[in-house]
Amino acid sequence: MLWTLLVFHWSHQSFREQSIQPLLHKLFTKEEIHDYIPQVTVRYHHTIIRAQSDPMRFIEFIFRKTSHLxxxxxxxxxxxxxxxxxxxxxxxxxxxxxxxVVVIAMGDEWVQSAAAMRTSAIQDVVLDTAGGLAGLSAAVWAVPWGIRLWRTSNRIKRREAGR
Structure with missing residues (x-):
């Protein structure tokens, strides 16, 4: 429940409050990171981002979408x-x-539509759902498998220590 409240707290923040571009500009110049940025153009919700011409915006875009996931x-x-x-x-x-996850993602986008300088996009709901599927997969299959592996290795260690 606390994590859900955090999601909605972040939704209420303005774009400026969440922007990492000021930090990026303090850390790097456009020229310093230019060679590390791919030659791509991203179209996302009525926006075109050209990575080479606006690398800070591109990095922030990747950061934001990864955060959604x-x-x-x-x-x-x-x-x-x-x-x-x-x-x-x-x-x-x-x-x-x-x-x-889908209901919270839709609610999140609805809240963002009312926040300053924020937009609501169905693509974000799809991205959020993809992130939810990844987390759900980890919770259902990977985490129990990892716990079993950890328990098995601990049993082996105890047996070897007892020899």
């Missing part, structure tokens, strides 16, 4: 884990977690 991956994983306490079946937990 990560924030919603965490949200989905936390939702799935929270539903584990209710003891519902695995399929229901997966379905409800994914539904929760």
């Amino acid at each position: 990560v924030v919603y991956a965490v949200l989905a994983a936390l939702a799935y884990q929270a539903l584990c306490f209710w003891g519902s079946r695995r399929r229901k937990r997966i379905l409800f977690s994914l539904l929760y």
Whole structure:
């Protein structure tokens, strides 16, 4: 629940409050990073970003979209884990977690539409859902597998230490 509140807190912030461009300009000059930026043009929600001509904007764009993926991956994983306490079946937990992510993503975009200098985009809902699917995959398959692997390695270590 706390993570959901954090998502909506970030949605209320203006674009300027969240911008990393001032920090990027302090750390680098356009010339310093020019060789590291690909020759690409990105079209996203009525915007065209040319990486070579505006590298700071491009880096911020990549940072923002990666943030969407990560924030919603965490949200989905936390939702799935929270539903584990209710003891519902695995399929229901997966379905409800994914539904929760989609509803929060749509609510997030709705809140952003009212925030200063922010826009609402269906592409972000799709991106958020993709992040949610990644987080859900980690919570359902990767995390339990990692825990089993960790437990197995600890048992092996204890057996070897006992010899």
